Amino acid sequence: MSTEDRGTQDCRDGTLADGQTVRGLHAIPSVQVQCGTDVPNGPEERGAGRPSRPPRGFRSYASFVYEYMKANLAMQMEYRATFIGRVFGMMLNDAMWLSFWLLYFARFPVVRGWERADVITLWAICALGFGLCFSLFGNISRLASIVVRGELDFYLTYPRHVLLHVATSRMDPTALGDVAFGLVVFFVLVKPTVTQALLFVLSGVLAACIFFGFTVVAHSLAFVLGSSELLSEQATSMLIHFATYPLGIFDGPTKVVLFTLIPAGFINSIPVSVVRGFDPVFFAGLAAAAVLLVTASDRIFKALLRKYESGNLIQVRM
C-alpha cells in the first residue's frame, strides 16, 4: 500500500495523524500528488490491505527516517555536481571561520582559559551538531513558512508523527559539508584520544538535539504569531552565532541567558567541560537539556498545531 493510499484512508473521516484534532482545518483535505520517491511507512505496512493502525515503535520510526534520508539523498544526487559543490562550499565556509580563530589565537594564545585546540573543538562540535540536525531534519528550517502558508495538510493526513514527518521530508545538502568538516577538523587538528573521540561524537549528537529542539520551538511561533519566519530565522541564527563563540568571553547575565533562553551555553561549554576535562555534572546537564528541548519542542508543536489553519492548497510534491 502506498503512502498516498494510507493518507486518503486515514483522512476520509477527518481523523488526522497521531490523533491530532486540528481546529480550523478544512473538511476537504488538500490534493497531493507525490512523484518519484515513495517512502514506505515502515516494515509493518508492507503487508497491504490490512486495517491500518498508526505505526509505533523505535524500529518503525528509524526505518521511516532512514528511507526518507535515502530518498532525500537520491534527490540531491540527481544534480551531482551542484550537490558536491554545495558540500565543499560549506566546508570552505566553515574553514574560513575557523581560520579567523586560528589567526586570532596566533596573536592571543590564551583568552580567559581558552586555547586554540578548544576553539577548534568548538567549531567541530557546532559543525557536527548542526550538520547532523539539518542533514536529517532539514525541513525544520522551513517550518514557520510551511505553517504560514498552510502547507501542513499533506503531513496531517499520514498516520505518522507529524513533526518527525515534516522534519525528515527535506534535507539541507550543505549540512553534510558541516558534518564532514566537523569530523575532519576534530580528528586531524585536535588528534584526540579514544575517550575524547567518543565524547566528541556523543556531544555532537546532543548538540544536534539542542539545535533541533530550539529551531522547532522558534518556528512553532508561527502558529501563534502568523508571519514570523524572520523572527524564527533570527532566533535560530542567534543560537548558532552564540554557540560558535567561547563561553569564556561572556559574563554573568549573558551566561544566564545562554543557559536558559538561548541554550547556546550548553554547546559552547563542551570543548572545555567535556572534551578537554570531563565534568560529569555538566555532561548530565547537557544530556538533560538536549532531551528536555526535544521533548518540549514536540509538546509545544503538538499543542500549537491546534491553531493551524489549512491553506487548502493543491500541491505537487516532486
Add this chain to the structure above:
Amino acid sequence: MTEVGRHRQGASWSKKIAKYVEMLRITVLTDLAYAYDMLSRQLFLAVVMFVFVKLWSATYRWEGAVSIGGYTMRQMLWYLALTESISMSTPRTAADIDDDVRSGSLAYSLTKPYKYPWFLYAKHMGKALVGFSGSLIIAGAVVWIAVGPPPVTALSCALGLLTALLACTLDFWAQVAIGLSAFWIEDGSPYRLLYSRVKMLLGGMLLPLELFPDVLRRVVAFLPVGQIYHGPVKTFVSLSLHEFVGTVAKQVLWTIVFIALAGAVYKAGVRRVNVHGG
C-alpha cells in the same frame, strides 16, 4: 573638433550619466519604501556586534593592553561596526546576474537603451547606500552604548566616504566578473561563496590586517580584497594620509583591472545569448 561638436558630446555624456543617476535614485527610493522591513532583517547585526563587544572586551582585559595592533578598544569596535555594516549592506549583484543569465532576462535588458553593467552599477550603489545607512544605525547603536562615540573627524569621515565609494565600486566589478561566469558554468554559487569568504577573512572584516602574521599582511595589503573593508574603514577610524593615498591608488588600479576583465567576459558571453521570439 569644433566648439559645437564638443558641446554636443558633453551634453550627450551628461544625458547618458543622468539616466544612470535616475536609476540610482529610483533604487534608493524603492529601498527606502521598505526601510522598516530592511531594518528588521538587519536586527541580527545587533547580536553580532554584542558578541564582538564581549570578545574584544575580554581580549583587551586579558591582555591588559590599551592598544592592540595600533587600535584602542573604541577604534577596534567601531572598525568592526563599519566592516560589518559594509558587509551586511553589500548587494548580491553576482547572484542577480547569475539569475538574469539563466532566466534569459539578460536578453530583455539588451534591447533597452542602457548598458547592462552600468544599469546594475547604479542599482548596486543605490542598494548599498541605503543598506549601509541602516546597518550602521544598528551596529553603531550597540557599539556607541558599549564604548562611546566613533573616533572620527570631519576629514576622516570625508576621506573614508570617498574610499568606501571606491571600495563599493571595486566590489561591484569583481562581482560582475564572477556573475557573468554563469554563461559557461552550471552553478556559480560556490564561486560566489568563495569570493565572499575570502573577502571576509582576508579583507580584514573580522580582524584588522595589523593583527595578521607579517607575511600574510603584506600580501593581503596589496590584493583587491584588502581594499574593500580594511582600507576605507581604517581611513574612518585611524586616518593616515599616506595610507589613504595608497588605498585609493590600489582601489583605482584594481577597479580598472576588474572593469577590463568584466568587459571581456561580458563581450564573450553576450555572443552566446540566443533570443527566441515570443
